[in-house]
Amino acid sequence: MAMALTCIAGPINSAAAQAAEPVRIERDGLKLELASMDRDQVRAFFLARGFPPKDAEHVAQTACLYRSAIGSAFTLPQAPSVSVALSDWQVTPAGGKPQATKVREHWEGAWKEREVPQDAATAFYWSLFPTEQTFAPTDYNWGFLTFGLASGTLFDLAIFWRTDGTEHTAKIEGLQCAQ
Amino acid sequence: MRAVKPSFFISRRALLAGAGASLALHAAIPTALAASPMLMQAIAGKPLAPDFTLPDLDGNAVRFASHKGQVVLVNFWATWCPPCRAEIPSMERAWQKLEDAGVAMLAIHVGGGGDRIWEFLAEFNVTFPVLIDRSSAVSKAWQTIGLPTTFIADAEGRKVFRAIGGREWDHPDLIANILAVRG
Numbered sequence: 001m002a003m004a005l006t007c008i009a010g011p012i013n014s015a016a017a018q019a020a021e022p023v024r025i026e027r028d029g030l031k032l033e034l035a036s037m038d039r040d041q042v043r044a045f046f047l048a049r050g051f052p053p054k055d056a057e058h059v060a061q062t063a064c065l066y067r068s069a070i071g072s073a074f075t076l077p078q079a080p081s082v083s084v085a086l087s088d089w090q091v092t093p094a095g096g097k098p099q100a101t102k103v104r105e106h107w108e109g110a111w112k113e114r115e116v117p118q119d120a121a122t123a124f125y126w127s128l129f130p131t132e133q134t135f136a137p138t139d140y141n142w143g144f145l146t147f148g149l150a151s152g153t154l155f156d157l158a159i160f161w162r163t164d165g166t167e168h169t170a171k172i173e174g175l176q177c178a179q
Numbered sequence: 180m181r182a183v184k185p186s187f188f189i190s191r192r193a194l195l196a197g198a199g200a201s202l203a204l205h206a207a208i209p210t211a212l213a214a215s216p217m218l219m220q221a222i223a224g225k226p227l228a229p230d231f232t233l234p235d236l237d238g239n240a241v242r243f244a245s246h247k248g249q250v251v252l253v254n255f256w257a258t259w260c261p262p263c264r265a266e267i268p269s270m271e272r273a274w275q276k277l278e279d280a281g282v283a284m285l286a287i288h289v290g291g292g293g294d295r296i297w298e299f300l301a302e303f304n305v306t307f308p309v310l311i312d313r314s315s316a317v318s319k320a321w322q323t324i325g326l327p328t329t330f331i332a333d334a335e336g337r338k339v340f341r342a343i344g345g346r347e348w349d350h351p352d353l354i355a356n357i358l359a360v361r362g
Contacts, residue, residue, distance in 0.1 A: 049259065050291070069262075071344055075216050119291035122315050126257060126289055130324040136220035139343035141325035142262050 064177035071140020080164035262345035273348035
């Protein structure tokens with residue numbers, strides 16, 4: 001059952017301001033922080049992982065990459081687990097229709113098609129936030145989220161998570177892919 | 180309005196440190212971690228951990244099963260993973276306490292890394308064994324989903340505890356829990 005929606009609208013006056021201030025949520029057992037990565041950072045990270053320049057550029061131009069840390073806000077050992085499935089999340093670009101986020105499985109296919117070196121593809125896989133994960137109290141994970149939108153796109157993000165079978169949702173408004 | 184909470188996030192600077200191995204680590208994680216209780220999740224049914232043989236940094240083959248009879252801390256990590264970088268110093272301090280108590284430690288680098296791994300280990304004066312899981316097949320066989328993930332295996336090679344995300348591994352609670360696995 002879906003819980004009441006919480007709208008967390010950040011300032012959208014500039015992408016620079018947004019990059020400086022991560023979005024933070026701590027509610028109903030979920031702890032989440034995310035922030036846009038600018039394209040130079042994205043290129044630097046993936047070039048250092050062995051990506052050919054054209055493929056690092058492909059990520060920088062098309063992934064709309066955010067760094068994230070997501071996990072359980074619970075700190076008592078007997079607290080319920082928190083489950084996150086990125087495949088449930090929805091991205092809605094300004095004036096557009098809701099769409100799914102790009103998860104590990106999408107990129108695995110993309111890198112095979114583009115014949116990216118295996119070491120680079122392996123690093124990409126592990127640098128993304130897992131598609132599905134269940135967190136015990138205090139557990140968290142780090143990883144990139146990719147929304148698959150063009151640079152500069154404004155969008156809203158609907159996130160979903162579960163605690164012991166109860167569904168929770170929140171909407172983060174006014175995000176923007178790095179320009 | 181955005182909520183403002185104590186951060187468990189990774190600083191932009193820490194991430195860039197991971198982009199180039201020669202840069203120093205300045206992560207925001209340890210402060211937040213120190214404020215949290217240090218928990219590990221007991222694994223239901225204590226499943227037998229998959230055996231593996233992986234090369235160490237000198238190319239020597241190391242087999243997990245050869246540690247039978249010992250409690251083993253198995254950590255999956257990567258040089259470019261900010262929380263992995265943040266927890267490595269505490270893991271080295273833990274190793275100083277656990278090695279003498281007969282506990283083994285295997286830190287498994289996920290993916291290739293080459294010289295960056297050497298540079299990283301030198302930067303943090305790491306002395307515990309590091310293995311390379313270049314294809315990440317062992318990481319997946321152990322049901323690791325994200326990095327870092329750490330397992331504690333008992334003397335029979337069964338997975339008894341799991342910790343997802345970084346920890347302060349020399350925290351007294353964690354050391355006590357690991358030593359208690361010896362029975």
